[in-house]
Amino acid sequence: MLRVAVVDDDAQDRAKISAGLDFVAAQKDVSFSISEFDSGDQFLVKYEPNYDIVFMDVEFLSGANGIEAAHQLRKIDKTVVLVFVTRMAQMAVKGYEVDALDFIVKPVDNYSFLLKMTRILDRVAIRPDDMFCVCAEGEIISLHIRMLRYLTVDGHYVIYHSKEGTFAEYITLNAAEKKLNDPAFFRCDRGCLVNLRYVEQIRKSTCLVDGEELPIARTQFGKFKQAYARYLGGLIE
Numbered sequence: 001m002l003r004v005a006v007v008d009d010d011a012q013d014r015a016k017i018s019a020g021l022d023f024v025a026a027q028k029d030v031s032f033s034i035s036e037f038d039s040g041d042q043f044l045v046k047y048e049p050n051y052d053i054v055f056m057d058v059e060f061l062s063g064a065n066g067i068e069a070a071h072q073l074r075k076i077d078k079t080v081v082l083v084f085v086t087r088m089a090q091m092a093v094k095g096y097e098v099d100a101l102d103f104i105v106k107p108v109d110n111y112s113f114l115l116k117m118t119r120i121l122d123r124v125a126i127r128p129d130d131m132f133c134v135c136a137e138g139e140i141i142s143l144h145i146r147m148l149r150y151l152t153v154d155g156h157y158v159i160y161h162s163k164e165g166t167f168a169e170y171i172t173l174n175a176a177e178k179k180l181n182d183p184a185f186f187r188c189d190r191g192c193l194v195n196l197r198y199v200e201q202i203r204k205s206t207c208l209v210d211g212e213e214l215p216i217a218r219t220q221f222g223k224f225k226q227a228y229a230r231y232l233g234g235l236i237e
Helices: 011-027 040-045 066-076 089-098 110-125 173-180 218-232
Strands: 002-007 032-037 053-057 081-086 102-105 131-136 139-144 148-154 157-162 165-170 185-189 192-195 199-202 206-209 212-215
Touching: 002 011, 002 040, 011 032, 011 110, 032 040, 040 066, 053 066, 066 081, 081 110, 102 110, 139 157, 148 173, 148 212, 157 173, 173 185, 173 192, 185 212, 185 218, 192 206, 192 212, 199 218
Parallel strands: 002 032, 002 053, 053 081, 081 102
Antiparallel strands: 131 139, 131 165, 148 157, 148 192, 157 165, 185 192, 199 206, 206 212
């Protein structure tokens, strides 16, 4: 699940971006957790670097405009994918100042939005802070952390279940967890580490992770629900 912020003072425009994201989710193998903000000031006052994509309106009616807010954003988060939303295409050139990936001209159309999101999702998938290495079958393999769905244990091996494939590494789960060093991963069971980004449903003793049902230990159930709630609330990335 990708976390998205939509920053726009027009409720209808925010709704159109959210509807566009729903359309993209239906067309591609991706899901979004969307947070909406009606001003750059509201967005920045409690900002934590836990978003994958930020859609920023350029023309706010009050407070800091989108360009000013984007400059402030880049001081605290240099890697989040930033996309400007504007009614004036000529404003898009300002995006180079703050490393904005792209711009979207209002009104938002679902099909043109889908084309834009294809490029945006490609960028999200290759964020430089999203890589780590595993030693699998004598080879060093680089994987994207955000594409890891979950880790399981098979004897002396940890199995990395990723959108990129399945890889076995001779390592303990504790060591693999330390290597990942990502608060979005939670130990739901003694032999299972789950990426909260892919959790779709929490059941009585299991969780559904990208279509796979995984166990939740009874002693971990309450902590797991709390961790997932913190993730959805933006307290962890």
